[in-house]
Amino acid sequence: MAQTAATAPQAPAPGPAQAASDRPFDGRRTARHTYGALDLGTNNCRLLVARPTDEGFVVVDAFSRVVRLGEGLASSGRISDAAMDRALQALSVCSDKLRRRRVSLSRSVATEACRRAVNGREFVERVYRETGIALDIIAPEEEARLAMLGCHRLLEPGDGPALIFDIGGGSTELILIDTDGGDTPKIQSWWSAPWGVVSLTESEGRDFADAEERLAAYSRMKERVKHAFRRFAELLPKEKKNIRLMGTSGTVTTLASVHLSLPSYDRKAVDGLMVPSSAMRGISDMLSRMSMEERGQLPCIGTERADLVVAGCAILEAILDIWPAPTLGVADRGIREGILRALMARDGHPL
Secondary structure (H helix, E strand, C coil), rough: CCCCCCCCCCCCCCCCCCCCCCCCCCCCCCCCCEEEEEEEEECEEEEEEEEEEEEEEEEEEEEEEEECCCHHHHCCCCHHHHHHHHHHHHHHHHHHHHHHHHCCCCEECHHHHHHHCHHHHHHHHHHHHCCCCCCCECCCCCCCCHHHHHHHHHHCCCCEEEEEEEECCCCCCEEEECCCCCCEEEEEEEEECEEEHHHHHHHHHHCCCCCHHHHHHHHHHHHHHHHHHHHHHHHHHCCCCCEEEEEEEEHHHHHHHHHHHHCCCHHHHCCCCCEEEHHHHHHHHHHHHCHHHHHCCCCCHHHHCCCCHHHHHHHHHHHHHCCCEEECCCCCCCHHHHHHHHHHHHCCCCC
């Protein structure tokens, strides 16, 4: 099913959006207090619980589960009952963790699946009734801002323009930033395209007779994403010297794991890794030719990601086409870390 046009490029709002919270703000909070950040995406449900330190924060609890909230959304326009049930099971676990850890300030956000679904608000109300978690359906601009706040510290040093991207399940956010002057980069422009690993996979299906059909589908996916990025690409600097690129998503961390030939996922090895873009293209080409069963046998992909990783590769290659940085920075951090930093900053901790 054809998707809607990508969100028009925009300059950021005059100041960062104030973070909403599940509990009222109390300026008396200190470093002894515990903060929570929950990100319910189109594919995953993720939670971080942390306490501030002089250097940032230390994670005291975490949770992540594939829930595929957006499964079938492109064709039906609705979040299915089965997807709701999967998400609610995961959110119940998150609610228990927030309560046990005595979290004093938290923010819980939902992204593209809830934005697009006609029953997104209905689902959010059900989540609150059954788990006590107040999900905030955030706009693409806020999603981009939080992703940038969460990972910009890992950006490759330099004074050239930098692009940060977040490949989600239902959308992809691109953020062009200026790192001159100040610890926190300024967002020059951003873009949200309605293609993520779930929505793009469902545009082509999963079953192909042979490698030739798989490559043809991969080519079509890249063209869809390229078209969605077209207007944003026109706004990018024409001069491409000293450009930098960083990605935060399951796609880039998975491909980085394949690049390192890891027997199992290792966040310490992946988070902050710099990978030649040519190597990422090579891995993308290899995966696009493999059958789903062959991809599932790779240790850091497995059956859980085998059907979605190729769409992520197509999105990544489309990004490299418009922003051909020689090196890709990999961040295993993003929206949740951005939420934590924003919440802690409200209490006087360094952003």
